[in-house]
Amino acid sequence: MYPIIDVVIPAYNEERSIGLVLAEIPRKWVREVVVCDNASTDRTAEVAEAAGATVVYEARPGYGSACLRALAYLAKKPEGEKPDIVVFMDGDHSDYPEQLPELVRPIIEEGVELVIGSRALGHLERGAMEPQQIFGNWLATTLIRLFYGCKFTDLGPFRAIRYDKLLELDMCDPDYGWTVEMQVKAAKEGLICTEVPVNYRRRIGVSKVSGTIRGTFMAGYKILWTIFKEMF
Numbered sequence: 001m002y003p004i005i006d007v008v009i010p011a012y013n014e015e016r017s018i019g020l021v022l023a024e025i026p027r028k029w030v031r032e033v034v035v036c037d038n039a040s041t042d043r044t045a046e047v048a049e050a051a052g053a054t055v056v057y058e059a060r061p062g063y064g065s066a067c068l069r070a071l072a073y074l075a076k077k078p079e080g081e082k083p084d085i086v087v088f089m090d091g092d093h094s095d096y097p098e099q100l101p102e103l104v105r106p107i108i109e110e111g112v113e114l115v116i117g118s119r120a121l122g123h124l125e126r127g128a129m130e131p132q133q134i135f136g137n138w139l140a141t142t143l144i145r146l147f148y149g150c151k152f153t154d155l156g157p158f159r160a161i162r163y164d165k166l167l168e169l170d171m172c173d174p175d176y177g178w179t180v181e182m183q184v185k186a187a188k189e190g191l192i193c194t195e196v197p198v199n200y201r202r203r204i205g206v207s208k209v210s211g212t213i214r215g216t217f218m219a220g221y222k223i224l225w226t227i228f229k230e231m232f
Contacts, residue, residue, distance in 0.1 A: 010066030062175035117158035117198035150187035
């Protein structure tokens, strides 16, 4: 029997890209794609619905807030209809959705519980990540290895996790710390983690994080804060 795989995509003003992302998801692998419209001011929700996604809404801004809202939707499904695996990806077309089978394969075939799609191990298109992002990923993953003993090379958004293990992590970060919170908590809880190489390209539109000085600073601060606070 194939596992039930649902995809979660947080989206803020991704009208130009969300249709492309949804078209490239290998749908025979996926039961449902849940797009959380995070208070967009454009036609993100309309385009996503037209492409076959389930759209939920979250007025509170923040990457983590959108992910939490999508998970709240999945949690309302009856017992027996909840997913086995949840895949997270971005809505800006920077990830390669067609690599989803590679991402979930370690969970299906090897008993892994969390898989991070590593841009550091895959092909990174020139200009797809800013230098501060590359340095920040290196610093964060180095600290996770030193403090928690779990080796990662990236905090990439394209990731897969067993749904039951995701619930055990009790995720709560509403914004920039979502991805690192998941990895730090997974390390603390002793989840079986691995990485697979994924490719990464220039996003459509401007990054909500690295595209502004404030966004870059706040993301860096929140990531480091999350790593240190989980130690206590």
